Amino acid sequence: MATIGFIGLGAMGEGMASNLLAAGYAVQVYNRSAEKIAPLLSKGANATATPKLAATGADFVITMLSNDAVLESVTLGDDGLLAGMKEGAIHLSMSTVSPDISRQLSEIHARHKTHYVTSPVFGRPEMAATKKLWICTSGNPAALAKAKPVQEAMSQGIFEFGEDAGAANIVKLSGNFMIASCMEVLGEVATLAEKNGISPEAVLGMLSSTIFACPMYQRYSDIVLKQDFEPGFKMELAFKDMNLAQTVALKSATPMPFLSIVQQRMLSGIAEGRAQNDWSALSLSARRDAGLPLSRFA
Amino acid sequence: MATIGFIGLGAMGEGMASNLLAAGYAVQVYNRSAEKIAPLLSKGANATATPKLAATGADFVITMLSNDAVLESVTLGDDGLLAGMKEGAIHLSMSTVSPDISRQLSEIHARHKTHYVTSPVFGRPEMAATKKLWICTSGNPAALAKAKPVQEAMSQGIFEFGEDAGAANIVKLSGNFMIASCMEVLGEVATLAEKNGISPEAVLGMLSSTIFACPMYQRYSDIVLKQDFEPGFKMELAFKDMNLAQTVALKSATPMPFLSIVQQRMLSGIAEGRAQNDWSALSLSARRDAGLPLSRFA
Amino acid sequence: MATIGFIGLGAMGEGMASNLLAAGYAVQVYNRSAEKIAPLLSKGANATATPKLAATGADFVITMLSNDAVLESVTLGDDGLLAGMKEGAIHLSMSTVSPDISRQLSEIHARHKTHYVTSPVFGRPEMAATKKLWICTSGNPAALAKAKPVQEAMSQGIFEFGEDAGAANIVKLSGNFMIASCMEVLGEVATLAEKNGISPEAVLGMLSSTIFACPMYQRYSDIVLKQDFEPGFKMELAFKDMNLAQTVALKSATPMPFLSIVQQRMLSGIAEGRAQNDWSALSLSARRDAGLPLSRFA
Amino acid sequence: MATIGFIGLGAMGEGMASNLLAAGYAVQVYNRSAEKIAPLLSKGANATATPKLAATGADFVITMLSNDAVLESVTLGDDGLLAGMKEGAIHLSMSTVSPDISRQLSEIHARHKTHYVTSPVFGRPEMAATKKLWICTSGNPAALAKAKPVQEAMSQGIFEFGEDAGAANIVKLSGNFMIASCMEVLGEVATLAEKNGISPEAVLGMLSSTIFACPMYQRYSDIVLKQDFEPGFKMELAFKDMNLAQTVALKSATPMPFLSIVQQRMLSGIAEGRAQNDWSALSLSARRDAGLPLSRFA
Incomplete structure (x- = not known):
């Protein structure tokens, strides 16, 4: 061997x-x-x-x-x-x-x-x-x-x-961008439900067991709802990856609006002191923008 | 009965x-x-x-x-x-x-x-x-x-x-927003790959069979790549749903940046004449912004 | 008479x-x-x-x-x-x-x-x-x-x-959108200065007396810096106007990304309790996203 | 001497x-x-x-x-x-x-x-x-x-x-960002007018002689309407400046949504072949998104 x-x-x-x-x-x-x-x-x-x-x-x-x-x-x-x-x-x-x-x-x-x-x-x-x-x-x-x-x-x-040699890196960065986008979507939907008096657990529970019945949505629905942001993968590292992805996008003249948003979300999360949280804490930005307390359980 | x-x-x-x-x-x-x-x-x-x-x-x-x-x-x-x-x-x-x-x-x-x-x-x-x-x-x-x-x-x-009585409508609109977000993500990633000389089929093929191994991502990866935009669900109807979702968001004071983007994407698609396409044609906006011809096969 | x-x-x-x-x-x-x-x-x-x-x-x-x-x-x-x-x-x-x-x-x-x-x-x-x-x-x-x-x-x-009959209304709504955009720009620039240890007063003071030497920039630079958000024109009314402008934009298939942002900024401001402030309080969103305390003088 | x-x-x-x-x-x-x-x-x-x-x-x-x-x-x-x-x-x-x-x-x-x-x-x-x-x-x-x-x-x-030593650079980059934002606002308003059957010349003419009676708005209203995009200041150089500004924003944890938009607008303009135009050609993106022909005079 x-x-x-x-x-x-x-x-x-x-x-x-x-x-x-x-x-x-x-x-x-x-x-x-x-x-x-x-x-x-x-x-x-x-x-x-x-x-x-x-x-x-x-x-x-x-x-x-x-x-x-x-x-x-x-x-x-x-x-x-x-x-x-x-x-x-x-x-x-x-x-x-x-x-x-x-x-x-x-x-x-x-x-x-x-x-x-x-x-x-x-x-x-x-x-x-x-x-x-x-x-x-x-x-x-x-x-x-x-x-x-x-x-x-x-x-x-x-x-x-x-x-x-760079191709596989771009694929990896794309995948991390997709995961971050999944987190953002879940954060927005959970917040919309909560602000309308509907159980976020019920909404994400249905959607992640029917039309989005896949492990990624199930895993992060659970994390977003329980707000269990022990890393995992630290936001500061995920932010580094979003920056790398954005650099690729800028060099190749590829505007990616969702990428810009998740990058800015993490930037704001870091500005607010969440650099050491799991990257799924980016879902908190939707709550904050909507005037909800960051913690669902306070 | x-x-x-x-x-x-x-x-x-x-x-x-x-x-x-x-x-x-x-x-x-x-x-x-x-x-x-x-x-x-x-x-x-x-x-x-x-x-x-x-x-x-x-x-x-x-x-x-x-x-x-x-x-x-x-x-x-x-x-x-x-x-x-x-x-x-x-x-x-x-x-x-x-x-x-x-x-x-x-x-x-x-x-x-x-x-x-x-x-x-x-x-x-x-x-x-x-x-x-x-x-x-x-x-x-x-x-x-x-x-x-x-x-x-x-x-x-x-x-x-x-x-x-409104709750189930909000859940339905949330689900449609999630699907539209999936389309946008796939459109951005496919475009980034293409502009970097990487096969979009290979990239979406991997990601939708591994970390996003779920029917929604597989189905729309296929549609986005083949550009088979026969409806399905017409963009003008999907746009109506995004507008309804945004109305709920505005009334409940819930800023949703991904929702704003998919709504604006469809608006642009309609302005450019794609109202009668399947809603997944919103993925074309990423191509257009990146200076690619709309058709991958022209 | x-x-x-x-x-x-x-x-x-x-x-x-x-x-x-x-x-x-x-x-x-x-x-x-x-x-x-x-x-x-x-x-x-x-x-x-x-x-x-x-x-x-x-x-x-x-x-x-x-x-x-x-x-x-x-x-x-x-x-x-x-x-x-x-x-x-x-x-x-x-x-x-x-x-x-x-x-x-x-x-x-x-x-x-x-x-x-x-x-x-x-x-x-x-x-x-x-x-x-x-x-x-x-x-x-x-x-x-x-x-x-x-x-x-x-x-x-x-x-x-x-x-x-609708034309003059569209012009009026356009003007209010332009003013809101001016406020957002000033808020972003003031925040960037403050986070980089540069006096926002010095930065906005220069820019609003040179390349943007116009009353609108001078007036709102002053308000943004002093955070004097007594209305004036209440954010809830300005938000109504942004919604009317967005409705015109949606009906006429005109994507307006800056309009979407100022609309969402005001939405967030209202969610956070600033509906009765002057609309220039939308400049606070930039501070908040950057992790600064809302008040510059606390 | x-x-x-x-x-x-x-x-x-x-x-x-x-x-x-x-x-x-x-x-x-x-x-x-x-x-x-x-x-x-x-x-x-x-x-x-x-x-x-x-x-x-x-x-x-x-x-x-x-x-x-x-x-x-x-x-x-x-x-x-x-x-x-x-x-x-x-x-x-x-x-x-x-x-x-x-x-x-x-x-x-x-x-x-x-x-x-x-x-x-x-x-x-x-x-x-x-x-x-x-x-x-x-x-x-x-x-x-x-x-x-x-x-x-x-x-x-x-x-x-x-x-x-970096402070004056940040002020300069902030100023260029403000100018780019002015261009984007004018592009959006001109497009909204045109799509609603209102003379963009009349709309920008009024607004830049009343509430925005300042040389910057007057100059760029004129350029945006005449589409006279001979540089001036080339878009590829302006894009470089927006990237520098964004780098400052990222390093200092300052989310700036308007900056993200004008940066992406120029990125798209470059992707579509306008790198050698004057940077005010970023105003064309609003036309394109709204389905208008790029040229107003074709």
């Missing part, structure tokens, strides 16, 4: 690395804060001291990091993963980052005779742990083919989007 | 009335243009010459009409259904109309010692024909209880929203 | 009627609440007990009322002004009302062989008192010509917009 | 440099494309071969360039102006750039013992030529005091906004 360097062991990365170990891969891990590594070491992973060392000797290097800047710093430089990668090795970039950073790193890798495969995921930590992630991927076709078994060891499905 | 007057035999009404006949009810029908009645007569319905006559002797009178004004004219006046209804009979108002007309007619019925039960439906004509409609209903509890078997004969599920 | 019936003696009407008296017209006044009439009686006006009596014998009847419904009730019915008007007399409708009510009343007047001249005004009460109003007018050309001296006695300028 | 280096001789820069020469300053000019320099040489300016040489020996260096990237490249590097500046000399940065680049360059200058004074201008080329510009400025107070005579030689008024 191949050897895999894994860099970035947050809530998502831990489950993903565990699944690689379970699939029989040798996994050498690196994380900025070392205490996150312990559970993986007990499952057979090897700890390394730098991204470069995590990449040394590996057939694949996976990054699961918080943003463009961290990805860039972990990839480049003397201690960066690129410095450790052997010829022909593949960097699987699985974070939600901009298409631009993917295109830039893809070119740098090509000059190093290594490969960059864009490979962001949909799913929450518990889905990462149970191999239920969805992967969207793009990049060099031969590299994609080689990366597939590794992706399969972490997911329930893989979707390819061509050679443009 | 009870006798039912059925007024309004459009694409929806025909299937609904057929199911009532199949359930064993005596059905006396009225439609403004008589030729629509023929298929139902062959199934055992009786034709009547006025709404009043359709209501005469009936235990229930069902209306399935295009808007508030038609509902009002069919209900009131010398030849209106109210003039024919016997004491204790129930008017099941199943069209998508405003909560205000429901509240007004509910009071008028109460003075006549008859009942008004709001009972709009979700579903397309083929769902009406196959008894797959979803019904949301509100009004006097005793009348609701009596109406339930009739509703069951036309639907796969019934959801109650209390005594306010 | 001609005789004029004047109906509606609010803050605006009082100044306008005074100017008519000063110009030598005989003025017979009617107001729902009689105490408002006293100052005018002392200037030579005659009190009347009904709109009909105010119109009886008059060459012109002026209405200055709060909305469509009041205008309609004062015009029609047994005690309405129409019942008192002599053949050829002219009804100068000077309130901010919908173009539809103007068109309807215009037809009714034509059947009575009287005239309806639409004639709304721009200006605040102190401008009404000092004959500084601006009038926009439309209707039958011969009637317009006859009405001109009367309009001149109350204004500093008159602008004609053709035969459509 | 002091010596001034002047870098960037576009339509604006030429007039500004001419005024400096007229005031008696020694002016040494640099422009990327040398042919622009000829008229100034005939008025007494000296040509230089690099930004560094333009700055060498000068008491002040003025930059008037198209964006952040050009400003940065002209300032830094071996041939950059910073390499030529003597201790205590002042860089007057007069372009419309981001507050961030101003803050960065301000720090770099401080380390070089030179000064960066932010000093963007309002006004068109003919105003630059006739010394009618308005200047907003911020930075080190002592440097501001020294720069004032130079600024006075090019303008009719100077407004100070404190020590933050």
Whole structure:
């Protein structure tokens, strides 16, 4: 079996690395804060001291990091993963980052005779742990083919989007935009019901079990109604993603009014102190605009 | 079995009335243009010459009409259904109309010692024909209880929203707003993909089979991509519904930015000549704003 | 000199009627609440007990009322002004009302062989008192010509917009929309400055004395910065006007995104309890969205 | 008199440099494309071969360039102006750039013992030529005091906004946003008039001579009605400014709905091929959304 360097062991990365170990891969891990590594070491992973060392000797290097800047710093430089990668090795970039950073790193890798495969995921930590992630991927076709078994060891499905390294990032950002739009719709409908003396539970209960009988609407109807905004996925990170999506939209001359609204909603949420809430707290903006107290239970 | 007057035999009404006949009810029908009645007569319905006559002797009178004004004219006046209804009979108002007309007619019925039960439906004509409609209903509890078997004969599920005659209308309008929002999201994402050189089929294909694996997203992804805008549900009627929803929002002081956008999208679609298209043609606005030709296949 | 019936003696009407008296017209006044009439009686006006009596014998009847419904009730019915008007007399409708009510009343007047001249005004009460109003007018050309001296006695300028009785109403609504947009712009810019540690007074002070050196920007910069929201013109009335403008926009298939925003801003302001503030309090929405305390001076 | 280096001789820069020469300053000019320099040489300016040489020996260096990237490249590097500046000399940065680049360059200058004074201008080329510009400025107070005579030689008024080098940029961006909002309002009102059969010339003619009797509204009413979109100020540059303003808004958590709309309007205009039109062509979006032909005169 191949050897895999894994860099970035947050809530998502831990489950993903565990699944690689379970699939029989040798996994050498690196994380900025070392205490996150312990559970993986007990499952057979090897700890390394730098991204470069995590990449040394590996057939694949996976990054699961918080943003463009961290990805860039972990990839480049003397201690960066690129410095450790052997010829022909593949960097699987699985974070939600901009298409631009993917295109830039893809070119740098090509000059190093290594490969960059864009490979962001949909799913929450518990889905990462149970191999239920969805992967969207793009990049060099031969590299994609080689990366597939590794992706399969972490997911329930893989979707390819061509050679443009940025393509899979755009798909991932589009998906997050769709989820944010779902939250906004639910927030508006719940507020309209409440202001008209109708039970929001009854309204969202019906709609999410009939014409919108899908897990996304059911899950977020529940969260919006219970106002259980423990993250999950923090609004400040979701806002970063909306900004990345808007940047893609601006560069490609694509006006997206719903995207502008959810971006502005999160901006207002952050201005009002909800940056650390789950991103579904954007549904609170509809309540506030309608003059309702933020809490339904106060 | 009870006798039912059925007024309004459009694409929806025909299937609904057929199911009532199949359930064993005596059905006396009225439609403004008589030729629509023929298929139902062959199934055992009786034709009547006025709404009043359709209501005469009936235990229930069902209306399935295009808007508030038609509902009002069919209900009131010398030849209106109210003039024919016997004491204790129930008017099941199943069209998508405003909560205000429901509240007004509910009071008028109460003075006549008859009942008004709001009972709009979700579903397309083929769902009406196959008894797959979803019904949301509100009004006097005793009348609701009596109406339930009739509703069951036309639907796969019934959801109650209390005594306010307008409540079920608000739920129906909320659902249509949610569907329109789904169309807008799909239009924006498909356009973003196309402008970035990514296959919209691949993007919507992935997203509607993974995180948004629900029939609504699958159905409208397909329509948006194929641009098959044969109605269905005409944009001019959907626009009427968005206007009704906005009126509810304005009266209840509920700002709804997504609703404002889909309303304005349809307004623009109508201005550009798409009033007779299916309402999903609102997805074209995103293409147009992005400078793409309206047709993907020209 | 001609005789004029004047109906509606609010803050605006009082100044306008005074100017008519000063110009030598005989003025017979009617107001729902009689105490408002006293100052005018002392200037030579005659009190009347009904709109009909105010119109009886008059060459012109002026209405200055709060909305469509009041205008309609004062015009029609047994005690309405129409019942008192002599053949050829002219009804100068000077309130901010919908173009539809103007068109309807215009037809009714034509059947009575009287005239309806639409004639709304721009200006605040102190401008009404000092004959500084601006009038926009439309209707039958011969009637317009006859009405001109009367309009001149109350204004500093008159602008004609053709035969459509609704036209001048649309111009008036457009103007109010422009003012509301000015308020929103000032609110956004002041908030951006404050959140960036720059003096809003300095920013609006510069911009309203250079590139936007016009009274409207200067006046509302001052109000927005001092947060002096004593009405003036109440937000609930301004909201009514935005709704009328939106109705015109919807009927004529004219998407107006800025109008949608100021309408929704006022809706939110009303939801939050600011219906009785001056309409310039819509500028508070920008502060609130940005997480600033509503008051700059708390 | 002091010596001034002047870098960037576009339509604006030429007039500004001419005024400096007229005031008696020694002016040494640099422009990327040398042919622009000829008229100034005939008025007494000296040509230089690099930004560094333009700055060498000068008491002040003025930059008037198209964006952040050009400003940065002209300032830094071996041939950059910073390499030529003597201790205590002042860089007057007069372009419309981001507050961030101003803050960065301000720090770099401080380390070089030179000064960066932010000093963007309002006004068109003919105003630059006739010394009618308005200047907003911020930075080190002592440097501001020294720069004032130079600024006075090019303008009719100077407004100070404190020590933050970015402040004056934010004021400039705010002003451009206000102008764009004015254009959008005029576009919406003109379209509403046209769609209702009312002369847009009459409507904007009245409003811009009464309640909005200010040069900005008069000028752009005229342009919007005549559709004379020869730049002026190109939409692609104005779009850049809206993006800079939005970046400031996002960083400072300030939702600005009007800004979002004008930004998206320009984005759509660019998507539809109007990048090289005057920015007032954003008014065409309202026509297009309303189904009117883009040209009023076709």
